[in-house]
Amino acid sequence: xxxxxxKPGDGGDDADSSSQKDGANGPGPASVKAGHxxxxxxxxxxxxxxxxxxxxxxxxxxxxxxxxxxxxxxFVNSPQSVAGRSAEEIAQVFRDAGYDATVEQSTKKGTSGxxxxxxxxxxxxxxxxxxxxxGGRHTPAGSPYWKISTSTKGKIWVVPADFKGAxxxxxxxxxYE
Amino acid sequence: MNKLIKVDRVCSVDEAKAVEELxxxxxxxxxxxxxxxxxRRTVAMxxxxxxxASLRTAGLVAMVDLREDPFDGIxxxxxxxxxxxQPLGGAIPxxxxxxxxxxxxxxxxxxxIEAAHDDDPAWIxxxxxxxxxxxxxxxQVDVLPEYRNAWQVLRDExxxxxxxxxxxxxxxxxxxxxxxxxxxxxxxxVAQIVAALPAFRGVALTLADHATRxxxxxxxxxxxxxxxxxxxxxx
Numbered sequence: 001x002x003x004x005x006x007k008p009g010d011g012g013d014d015a016d017s018s019s020q021k022d023g024a025n026g027p028g029p030a031s032v033k034a035g036h037x038x039x040x041x042x043x044x045x046x047x048x049x050x051x052x053x054x055x056x057x058x059x060x061x062x063x064x065x066x067x068x069x070x071x072x073x074x075f076v077n078s079p080q081s082v083a084g085r086s087a088e089e090i091a092q093v094f095r096d097a098g099y100d101a102t103v104e105q106s107t108k109k110g111t112s113g114x115x116x117x118x119x120x121x122x123x124x125x126x127x128x129x130x131x132x133x134x135g136g137r138h139t140p141a142g143s144p145y146w147k148i149s150t151s152t153k154g155k156i157w158v159v160p161a162d163f164k165g166a167x168x169x170x171x172x173x174x175x176y177e
Numbered sequence: 178m179n180k181l182i183k184v185d186r187v188c189s190v191d192e193a194k195a196v197e198e199l200x201x202x203x204x205x206x207x208x209x210x211x212x213x214x215x216x217r218r219t220v221a222m223x224x225x226x227x228x229x230a231s232l233r234t235a236g237l238v239a240m241v242d243l244r245e246d247p248f249d250g251i252x253x254x255x256x257x258x259x260x261x262x263q264p265l266g267g268a269i270p271x272x273x274x275x276x277x278x279x280x281x282x283x284x285x286x287x288x289x290i291e292a293a294h295d296d297d298p299a300w301i302x303x304x305x306x307x308x309x310x311x312x313x314x315x316x317q318v319d320v321l322p323e324y325r326n327a328w329q330v331l332r333d334e335x336x337x338x339x340x341x342x343x344x345x346x347x348x349x350x351x352x353x354x355x356x357x358x359x360x361x362x363x364x365x366x367v368a369q370i371v372a373a374l375p376a377f378r379g380v381a382l383t384l385a386d387h388a389t390r391x392x393x394x395x396x397x398x399x400x401x402x403x404x405x406x407x408x409x410x411x412x
Contacts, residue, residue: 102307106297108340115340117300127267127304132295137338149291151266152212154390155323168330170323170391 072097075148076125079156082146083176087116087131099123125150138163181379182408183317183357184401185240185263185288186211186218188384190231192398197235199405202379203261204228204235205286208253209242211265213289213393216386225257238263238286247274255281261314263288269305275312288317288359288381291392294324294335298346302354315355317381320347322392327361328370344373351376359383359394364407371408380408 070093074081082090091101100121106114115132127149135141139162146158155171157163166173184196185205193204206225207218220228229237238261239254247270254262260283264270267289270278278285292301301318305311321327321342335341350356357379360370371380382404385395396404 102303104297104300104303106340107299108297115295115297117297119300119304121304128300130295136295136340137334138295147293147295154392155293168324170325 069093072099072123072126075129076150079146079148079172080158080174080176082129082148083158085131085146087118087129090129090131091118094118094120094123094126125152127151134160138165181357182405183238183379183381184384184405185238185381186214186384187228188218188220189224190228192384193228193231193235195402196405197232199402200409201405202235203238204232205238205240205263206257206259207240208250208257209240209265211240213388213390214385214395215389218384218386222253222256229258236260240265242266243270243274244268247271248277251277251281251283254283259283261286263317265289269308269311272310275310279310279312284314285312286314286317287311290316290318291322292318292320292342292347294321294330294341296342298342298350301350306354313355315357315378317357317359318347319359319394321360322394325361327394328366332369332373348374348376351378357381361394362396362404363400364403367404367408368410
């Protein structure tokens with residue numbers, strides 16, 4: 001079943017439904033696939049977002065990022081809206097809203113060692129957002145997933161269809177394709 | 178390790194005495210509700226003071242919300258004789274609040290810190306290590322809270338994925354910072370966990386009956402006693 005496309009802010013049920021596992025949710029914004037492809041390409045280069053893991057700043061309005069610039073409310077209410085976004089793009093959304101956001105590149109070896117965390121300070125809900133390029137336990141290389149950590153709802157995993165192990169994870173699982 | 182045993186959300190004198198007799202060196206008393214849990218484990222000031230007065234050797238930790246009215250939180254911590262506060266929500270108090278705590282001779286337990294299987298070790302404390310004058314007593318890290326069988330995953334599965342957080346990573350982190358570990362402790366695994374995390378300062382159990390989230394480790398009171406007995410070698 002394919003749910004209708006979401007409008008900004010109408011996805012609150014997604015994050016609140018902690019029973020969501022393994023495909024309980026449909027696609028996010030129509031732009032997600034395009035964004036997904038962009039991040040996948042970066043991941044295949046070994047460093048999502050480019051050298052240093054800092055990402056390529058993106059206005060959010062380009063075709064690459066898929067349509068209108070997201071807001072923090074989008075991330076909170078429609079978590080799948082992070083899919084396709086680089087760490088730097090996500091960080092910029094928080095910075096634009098007045099929060100400190102620090103992009104931290106993983107130093108671990110291995111394919112998913114290219115993961116990047118956006119640490120957000122002083123936001124009342126979101127504490128960090130991680131961009132994982134894939135290639136580890138959960139997804140094949142080049143199949144990224146995103147993880148939003150909140151102080152109110154716990155962890156929200158925004159994952160592709162080929163994500164494995166969701167049934168073992170605590171938290172909310174949302175499919176983005 | 179890792180000799181420190183900390184039990185959080187203790188709610189009666191009887192509970193405090195029981196866990197202290199089983200080796201707890203720090204007793205956390207919840208002065209404010211913790212939104213992560215759906216139970217009645219919150220104590221009034223008078224009872225918190227009674228719990229503190231009943232302790233023979235263990236220290237008292239005031240688990241308090243310092244976000245809305247931090248100076249009232251400090252006042253309440255002082256009133257019950259706590260030398261440690263544990264801010265709910267894992268928030269880092271503002272500099273002026275930390276200064277007031279320092280002036281009051283109260284240090285901070287930073288708890289609710291999550292270490293997930295797909296976290297880089299450098300991310301776990303980065304929020305704290307960039308802040309000056311944290312007034313930190315130690316950091317309490319919930320290890321792999323996204324797994325109910327966290328210890329089994331960490332011990333048996335994670336070594337197959339070298340990009341995931343490993344036991345060695347945790348010990349390495351604990352060599353640079355005072356860490357206390359929260360895990361899915363059972364009477365069967367607690368001694369093994371303690372042995373595997375020698376760099377940690379200790380273990381912490383969080384008492385709860387029900388949680389509002391799935392990704393948090395907690396232990397019922399009766400099972401916590403069994404865990405503590407096992408830790409003493411009597412289990």
